[in-house]
Amino acid sequence: MALLKREKSKVAPKNKGDRWGLAYVSPFFIIFGVFGLLPILFTVYVSFFHWDPLAGHNFIGLDNFRNLFTDPYFYRAVRNTFSIFLFSFVPQTILALLLANFLANPHLKFKVFWRTILLVPWVTSILSVAIIFSELFGQNYGMVNVAMHYLGLSHIGIHNVNWVGQTIPSHIAIASMIVYRNLGYASLIYLASMLAIPRDLYESASLDGASKLQQFRYVTIPQLKNTLTFMLIVGTIGGLQTFLEPLTYGGVQGGDSRQFSTLALYLYEQIIINNKLGYAAAIGVAITLITIMISGVNFLVTRRISGSEA
Amino acid sequence: MRNLLEWFTGSNASDPTKKRRKVSRTAYIALIVFTFLSIFPLYWLFVVASNSNAEISKIPPSLVPGPNFFKELKAVYAAVPLTNALVNTALIALIVAAAQVFFCTMAGFAYAKLAFPGKKVSLVVIIGTMMLPSQLGIVVLYIMMADFFHWINDFKAIVIPSMIGAFGVFWMRQIIDAQVPNELLEAAKIDGGKNFRIYRSVVVPIIAPSALVLGLFSFLGTWNDFLWPSLVLNSPKRFTIQVAVNQLNGTYTVDYALKMCGAFMATLPLLLLFIFVGRRLVTGIMDGAVKG
Numbered sequence: 001m002a003l004l005k006r007e008k009s010k011v012a013p014k015n016k017g018d019r020w021g022l023a024y025v026s027p028f029f030i031i032f033g034v035f036g037l038l039p040i041l042f043t044v045y046v047s048f049f050h051w052d053p054l055a056g057h058n059f060i061g062l063d064n065f066r067n068l069f070t071d072p073y074f075y076r077a078v079r080n081t082f083s084i085f086l087f088s089f090v091p092q093t094i095l096a097l098l099l100a101n102f103l104a105n106p107h108l109k110f111k112v113f114w115r116t117i118l119l120v121p122w123v124t125s126i127l128s129v130a131i132i133f134s135e136l137f138g139q140n141y142g143m144v145n146v147a148m149h150y151l152g153l154s155h156i157g158i159h160n161v162n163w164v165g166q167t168i169p170s171h172i173a174i175a176s177m178i179v180y181r182n183l184g185y186a187s188l189i190y191l192a193s194m195l196a197i198p199r200d201l202y203e204s205a206s207l208d209g210a211s212k213l214q215q216f217r218y219v220t221i222p223q224l225k226n227t228l229t230f231m232l233i234v235g236t237i238g239g240l241q242t243f244l245e246p247l248t249y250g251g252v253q254g255g256d257s258r259q260f261s262t263l264a265l266y267l268y269e270q271i272i273i274n275n276k277l278g279y280a281a282a283i284g285v286a287i288t289l290i291t292i293m294i295s296g297v298n299f300l301v302t303r304r305i306s307g308s309e310a
Numbered sequence: 311m312r313n314l315l316e317w318f319t320g321s322n323a324s325d326p327t328k329k330r331r332k333v334s335r336t337a338y339i340a341l342i343v344f345t346f347l348s349i350f351p352l353y354w355l356f357v358v359a360s361n362s363n364a365e366i367s368k369i370p371p372s373l374v375p376g377p378n379f380f381k382e383l384k385a386v387y388a389a390v391p392l393t394n395a396l397v398n399t400a401l402i403a404l405i406v407a408a409a410q411v412f413f414c415t416m417a418g419f420a421y422a423k424l425a426f427p428g429k430k431v432s433l434v435v436i437i438g439t440m441m442l443p444s445q446l447g448i449v450v451l452y453i454m455m456a457d458f459f460h461w462i463n464d465f466k467a468i469v470i471p472s473m474i475g476a477f478g479v480f481w482m483r484q485i486i487d488a489q490v491p492n493e494l495l496e497a498a499k500i501d502g503g504k505n506f507r508i509y510r511s512v513v514v515p516i517i518a519p520s521a522l523v524l525g526l527f528s529f530l531g532t533w534n535d536f537l538w539p540s541l542v543l544n545s546p547k548r549f550t551i552q553v554a555v556n557q558l559n560g561t562y563t564v565d566y567a568l569k570m571c572g573a574f575m576a577t578l579p580l581l582l583l584f585i586f587v588g589r590r591l592v593t594g595i596m597d598g599a600v601k602g
Binding site for chain 2: 020021022024025027028029031032035036037038039040042043046051053095098099102103105107108109112114115116117118119120121123124125126127128129131132133134135136138140141143146150180183184185188189191192193195227233237240241243244248264267268271272277280281284285287288291292295
């Protein structure tokens with residue numbers, strides 16, 4: 001939103017450019033209108049129908065939403081979505097901040113190399129990552145269990161973890177796929193913000209006797225407030241869309257007892273398996289309402305925090 | 311905990327007499343560890359793809375590539391038309407990337423520098439839709455493709471909706487606003503430049519690096535997309551690479567060597583591309599980041 005403020009009186013003076021302006025945006029308006037906006041608006045309409053792609057559709061009012069609110073699978077999907085989001089977003093943020101902190105050091109050697117190599121996972125498709133990690137998290141021969149065994153974790157009672165069947169371990173496995181793919185990207189975003197922090201802030205902090213850790217806490221983190229908020233909102237939106245990792249990991253139900261079924265996967269199941277497009281639309285609306293609610297809370301909380309710090 | 315944190319941030323405040331290194335050893339160790347963690351799964355992808363399932367299913371598992379890669383590749387080809395899928399995907403992704411660059415820079419130019427009715431309102435709508443989950447519209451989009459356009463199994467169903475994106479327009483608007491000075495546009499106008507010529511010969515050269523990154527983003531996004539192609543493409547001849555790889559399941563048990571071989575073939579072109587454009591992607595991501 002801060003970006004919007006940039007719109008100032010700098011815009012070229014109004015003249016007969018109206019016509020030209022429209023000519024430039026009209027392809028965008030048409031495609032975006034038909035394939036972007038229209039489906040979004042129409043989804044609300046479809047969510048009031050029983051809509052079968054073959055058998056046709058009939059109006060059922062709020063029944064889809066009523067069913068949704070009493071659907072235990074829906075609540076399980078909500079729980080799993082949030083759990084996986086937390087297991088991925090929190091470690092990812094901490095690790096990305098640490099990596100960015102290392103990368104921001106002006107004396108670091110091979111800067112470009114580190115930045116580039118950390119981005120490699122990000123170009124890999126979610127499907128490939130999910131396939132690789134499904135293999136790595138296999139119970140009997142998976143590399144993760146083997147490595148944990150050799151690291152001696154079996155002595156403290158952790159061995160042969162069932163990464164698919166158990167709820168929390170399955171969430172950790174799926175979260176690790178998300179972190180693997182996004183960590184480099186997130187680090188670069190934080191790095192860009194860190195490099196934009198005026199250096200004299202650090203100089204005066206260090207003159208005041210602040211340690212590196214204190215500088216990180218009292219200079220870097222407050223300066224990254226906007227970026228952190230932005231990443232939280234983007235992360236929430238992305239987190240609520242998690243779908244392909246659990247699908248690859250354990251099928252369209254998200255595990256035998258839906259232990260890692262997510263909201264987006266549940267929506268997909270309604271389209272692909274159950275042919276209940278109206279119900280799928282209702283889930284889509286629910287995902288959106290949850291997204292808006294969380295973004296609103298994020299916004300209020302960060303405004304509160306920044307208000308009290310100012 | 312505190313000590314651990316200090317160790318992590320490379321600080322040694324606990325011992326101020328110790329001479330500080332410019333870059334702590336911790337930083338290099340951490341970067342090497344994360345480099346290893348980034349690369350190992352991809353290396354492992356090839357290891358599994360080139361070994362027999364028996365070779366992987368022993369303890370400790372084999373850590374080096376085996377001799378079976380081409381055998382697995384043959385099995386992949388027997389299961390899905392892989393070349394077809396790769397060509398389909400490359401074509402679709404190229405067209406989408408080119409269209410995104412073309413339409414998004416044009417619309418971004420209009421939003422940054424030109425006046426037209428509904429400008430403010432539509433910009434708010436664009437930003438609003440960027441906040442919505444992409445699955446929201448997917449049901450209706452699917453109904454449209456099936457019942458109205460009849461584009462099921464038609465690449466148009468993938469290409470046309472993604473020729474333009476809210477993110478691309480918004481990003482190009484930011485770039486043009488920041489990088490193209492109004493004076494330059496005025497000067498070009500005084501020199502008698504027609505509107506489209508100004509765009510082509512003044513705006514495009516300035517924003518070309520960013521536009522290229524937008525093209526790369528679109529290319530990668532389209533190449534890696536699964537959800538939408540899996541809904542609208544169901545004839546094997548039309549599969550994109552992700553949809554094809556997803557079909558690789560063993561008959562009774564999961565055949566990891568087969569799946570990983572498919573995933574390797576889907577990833578290899580991107581890794582090769584990355585060798586050439588990786589640095590540019592890094593710059594592009596960092597330029598586009600929210601600062602502060």
